[in-house]
Amino acid sequence: MSAPATASAARPASRSRLRDGALLALVLGAAILWFAPAGMGRYGTYVLSLWLVMSIAVMGLNLTLGYAGQTSLAQAAFMGLGAYATAILTTTYGVNWYAAFALSGLLTFCIGILLGFPALRVRTHYLAFVTLAFSTLIWLLLRNEQWLTGGVFGIANIRRPGFFGLRLDGALAFHRFLVAVTFILALALWWLVRSPWGRAFMALRENPVRAASLGVDTRAYTLLAFAIGSAYGGFAGALYAPLVEFIDPSPFSLSQSLFLLLMVVAGGSGYLLGPFIGALLGVVLPEWLRFAGSLYLIIFASIVLILLIICPQGVSGLAERGWQALRRGRPAGGAP
Amino acid sequence: MSPVLEVHELHKAFGGIKAVNGVSFSVREGEILGIIGPNGCGKSTLFNCILGQLEPTQGTVKLDGRDVTNLRPSALNRLGVSRTFQLLQVFPELSVRENLILAGQEHQGSMLGRLFGARDAGLSGKAAQMIGFFKLGHLADAKAGGLSYGQQKLLDAAMAFMAGPRLVLLDEPAGGVNLTMLGDLKERLRAINAEQGATFVVIEHNMDFVMSLCSRVIVLAEGRMLAEGTPAEVRANPAVIEAYLGH
Numbered sequence: 001m002s003a004p005a006t007a008s009a010a011r012p013a014s015r016s017r018l019r020d021g022a023l024l025a026l027v028l029g030a031a032i033l034w035f036a037p038a039g040m041g042r043y044g045t046y047v048l049s050l051w052l053v054m055s056i057a058v059m060g061l062n063l064t065l066g067y068a069g070q071t072s073l074a075q076a077a078f079m080g081l082g083a084y085a086t087a088i089l090t091t092t093y094g095v096n097w098y099a100a101f102a103l104s105g106l107l108t109f110c111i112g113i114l115l116g117f118p119a120l121r122v123r124t125h126y127l128a129f130v131t132l133a134f135s136t137l138i139w140l141l142l143r144n145e146q147w148l149t150g151g152v153f154g155i156a157n158i159r160r161p162g163f164f165g166l167r168l169d170g171a172l173a174f175h176r177f178l179v180a181v182t183f184i185l186a187l188a189l190w191w192l193v194r195s196p197w198g199r200a201f202m203a204l205r206e207n208p209v210r211a212a213s214l215g216v217d218t219r220a221y222t223l224l225a226f227a228i229g230s231a232y233g234g235f236a237g238a239l240y241a242p243l244v245e246f247i248d249p250s251p252f253s254l255s256q257s258l259f260l261l262l263m264v265v266a267g268g269s270g271y272l273l274g275p276f277i278g279a280l281l282g283v284v285l286p287e288w289l290r291f292a293g294s295l296y297l298i299i300f301a302s303i304v305l306i307l308l309i310i311c312p313q314g315v316s317g318l319a320e321r322g323w324q325a326l327r328r329g330r331p332a333g334g335a336p
Numbered sequence: 337m338s339p340v341l342e343v344h345e346l347h348k349a350f351g352g353i354k355a356v357n358g359v360s361f362s363v364r365e366g367e368i369l370g371i372i373g374p375n376g377c378g379k380s381t382l383f384n385c386i387l388g389q390l391e392p393t394q395g396t397v398k399l400d401g402r403d404v405t406n407l408r409p410s411a412l413n414r415l416g417v418s419r420t421f422q423l424l425q426v427f428p429e430l431s432v433r434e435n436l437i438l439a440g441q442e443h444q445g446s447m448l449g450r451l452f453g454a455r456d457a458g459l460s461g462k463a464a465q466m467i468g469f470f471k472l473g474h475l476a477d478a479k480a481g482g483l484s485y486g487q488q489k490l491l492d493a494a495m496a497f498m499a500g501p502r503l504v505l506l507d508e509p510a511g512g513v514n515l516t517m518l519g520d521l522k523e524r525l526r527a528i529n530a531e532q533g534a535t536f537v538v539i540e541h542n543m544d545f546v547m548s549l550c551s552r553v554i555v556l557a558e559g560r561m562l563a564e565g566t567p568a569e570v571r572a573n574p575a576v577i578e579a580y581l582g583h
Contacts (some may be wrong), residue, residue, distance in 0.1 A: 194451040196441045196457045199546035203427055203438050210425040213387065214495065215413035 007188035022272040029276070030183040037175055038177040045171040046243075051283045052175075052182045053239045058263045058275035058282075059189055060232025065261070066270035067193055068225030069205030070119065074131035075260045077138035078108045078230045080252025082237025084142060087247055097315055101238040108234025112227030119226070120219050127226070135254045142249035149235075152246030158241045178239060185235060190229070190272055201225050266304050268316025277315045338401060340365050340535045342384070346395035348378070348385050355381040356392070357559035363503070368529055368536045370550030370567075371407050372543070374580050378559040379539045380422055383505055387419055388412050399503070403427040414443060418501035420492045422508045428481025432472055432491055435480050436463040440498035445458075462498065470524060486517045493521065497528060503535045510542040518542070522549055547571065555580060 033052070037045035061075045082104035089095040089103065115134055119127035142149045149155070160168050161177070168174045192198055200221045203211035212218045241247050259282060267278025281304065289296040313317040339362035348356040356378045356477050363369050386397050388409045393445050398406045404412060408550040441457040444450060450457055467476050470490045475483060480491060489509065496504050509525075510518050522545060528534050541566045546553060547567040555563040555570055557579045563570055570576055 192451075194455055196437075196444075196453070196455070197447075199430070199434060199438050199441065202430060206427045207425060209389070209409075210421065210427070211387075211438075212409040213413055213419050213421075213425075214439045215410050215499065216438075217410045217442070217447070225464065333516055 016061070018143060020236065021176040021236050025273055026183065026186050026190065028075060030179055033179045034176055038171055042171045045175050047284060049171070049175045049178050049243055051279055052178045053236050053243055054260075054263070054279040054283050055276050056185055056239065057184055057233050057236035057260055058267065058279050060236070060247075060268060061187065061260055061264050062229075062267075062271075063189060063193070063201070063232070063276045064226050064229030065264055066268075066274065067205060068201040068221065068222065068229075070116075070226055070228065070229075071125070071128040072131045072226065073128055073254065073257050073261065074135040074138070074253070075230075075233045076252045076256035077131075077135040078112070078233030079237040079240060080142055080249070081108050081111065081258075082139055083241040083247050083252070084149055084155070084237070086238040087158045087241045088148065091155060094187060097159070097238075097242065101235065104234040104238040105231045108237075109227045109231040112230030113223050115230075116223040116226040131257075132254070135257050136254070139249055139253050149249070150329030152248060155241075156246045158245045158247065160242040160245070174243065178243070181235075181239060185232065186272075189232075193272065197221070197224070201272075247295060258330075262304065266307060266314050268314030268319075271314070271316035271320075274314055274316045281315075338365075339363055340367075340400060341537070342396075342398040342401075343382075344396045344398070346382065346385055347393045348381050348390060349393045354559050356385060358395075359556070359559070359561055360395075361455045361554055361561070361564070363535055363537055366529065366533050366535055366539065367552065368525075370546040370553040371537065371539045371552060371556060372541070372546055372570075372580065373556035373562070377556040381505055381554055382539075382556070383419070383507055383539060387417065387505065410442070413499070413501075414504035416499075417505070418496040418499065418503070419505040420507055420509055422511065424485070424488050424492065426480040426483075426488050426491050426495070428479065431477050431481055432467065432480055432483070433460075433463050433476050435491060435495055436466050436498050439495035443499040459498070466494045466498060466553045469527075471520060485506065486513045487504055489513050490517065490521065491562070493524070497534070501534060503537070506536060506538045506540075508539055508541065510545045518545065525549060538566060 033048065037048055040048070057075055057079050061072060064070050064072050085104045085107055086097070086100040089100040090097055115130060116127070118130050143151055145151070160174050162168055163177060166173070193201070200211070201217050203216055204218055204221050204225065208218050263278030263282040264275065265278070265317050266281050267276065268274030285303070286296060286300060289299055292299055307315065311321070313320070339371060342361040343362070346356055346359045346575065347354065351499060359382060371382070373379055381390065385392040390408050391406055395405070396403055399415060400415065404415065427438065430438065437456050437459045440459045440462060441450060444457040444459065444573065445453065448570065457549050467473055472487065472494070480488065483491065493506070494507055496506070509521060513521060525536065526549065529536060538546065538550060550567060553565065553567050553570045555576050557571075562579055563573045563576050565573070
């Protein structure tokens with residue numbers, strides 16, 4: 001007598017299918033966002049642009065936390081490093097923005113590697129504490145080292161880049177530039193998580209001991225996941241600086257790092273599209289709740305709280321469950 | 337023929353408790369060696385010391401004559417040493433196929449090469465072969481976490497063989513597996529041993545399983561080696577009967 005397959009055993013791994021659907025969603029989303037600001041005015045366009053920039057930072061954190069299972073409390077600090085590096089390089093030293101963008105990514109990648117080392121000794125929580133200290137350190141540096149960062153007065157007149165002679169100073173032009181860059185970065189991450197590296201990152205999250213016994217170099221992959229995630233923070237900062245054209249230390253504080261973490265979880269940790277949903281909740285929802293005046297924070301917190309109680313896997317997890325329920329409910333010929 | 341694995345005077349103490357207390361043995365090419373002993377006699381600790389999961393207090397481990405004591409588990413695996421765990425160790429969120437591909441991918445080319453290479457690291461065929469071999473065909477795309485205990489055990493074993501290892505250490509492969517699957521498992525292990533010449537070391541409590549699978553058996557008690565010999569010799573050994581089999 002052979003052992004029968006249980007009903008639960010037959011549960012399909014629909015996440016991989018969802019991930020392939022994610023590519024289609026990325027292309028469609030980019031196309032819609034390209035034209036979306038029509039009739040939205042300068043401020044509406046700015047909010048959409050800010051959403052994209054935050055999505056990049058959350059994407060990085062999603063790789064670190066959602067895929068590789070490492071908790072970082074310093075994503076806003078990495079964003080700050082990228083923003084300040086870009087601002088200083090472009091305003092003080094007249095460096096081309098594209099070079100500054102690349103350097104910001106490289107800088108945050110390297111710092112990510114260095115910061116990741118202590119995390120190799122003890123996992124998850126230790127990294128959280130190290131990044132907590134780092135976050136505070138960077139914030140103090142940005143605020144107190146006036147000669148470099150301008151202190152609380154920040155850095156003003158950050159120029160927006162051009163594109164092959166095309167000026168991107170206007171809100172719409174820069175928004176479209178952001179759509180393109182975000183799309184490229186999202187595509188790179190899509191490629192990464194589908195590659196054998198992505199599989200190794202997930203193995204790290206689910207069972208590092210078993211992963212090591214299968215030849216997965218857990219040290220190298222831990223450092224890489226954290227460093228690549230941090231570099232996305234740096235990229236987001238390098239885009240944030242020219243978007244707002246003026247930066248000061250406040251958006252890069254520890255509370256902002258926690259907020260980014262919340263966006264990962266609320267959007268759906270470990271889902272490719274999760275960061276866009278999480279950042280939408282974090283950036284755009286407060287704008288929609290403006291009518292509520294000072295009550296908006298309470299309403300916002302309640303929405304997130306209820307969402308996480310209903311579905312700890314965030315909005316993406318909720319969508320996946322809905323999709324599965326829909327498939328089960330569909331009258332199929334093969335159904336028992 | 338020179339031994340594949342040599343363990344010399346291995347000790348492991350946890351505070352005052354000597355979990356492994358001077359164990360020496362060697363495993364020949366193509367051999368299936370069984371390690372038996374009562375609970376807490378140091379079998380799993382011995383495995384973990386051999387495999388770099390724990391740092392031995394004293395002693396050496398050699399693979400093909402090369403000292404590999406304290407080598408990291410991932411590095412040891414890439415030298416062709418594979419293992420299964422006493423408790424279930426699959427990746428529950430990945431499908432059966434993905435679990436198997438993961439189990440082999442780190443042996444394919446360089447790290448950078450894997451990033452830009454094929455998504456399956458060229459292992460889809462090998463994974464399909466393993467799925468067929470371990471009779472998991474109807475579950476290939478199911479999440480590993482949804483499989484029954486016995487099926488996960490089979491997957492766990494299949495993963496240990498994905499990279500075509502020279503030496504496989506199996507920690508209680510039969511634990512919690514029903515009789516039908518147990519027969520399947522034994523038959524699969526024998527086939528791999530015969531066809532690929534893989535060498536096995538098996539920790540097991542199921543005496544029938546050990547005695548019918550292994551060519552040589554080591555008995556541990558309280559961290560020491562109590563006896564060594566063919567299954568028949570071990571079965572007849574009075575000290576073994578006293579310490580273990582008689583109970």
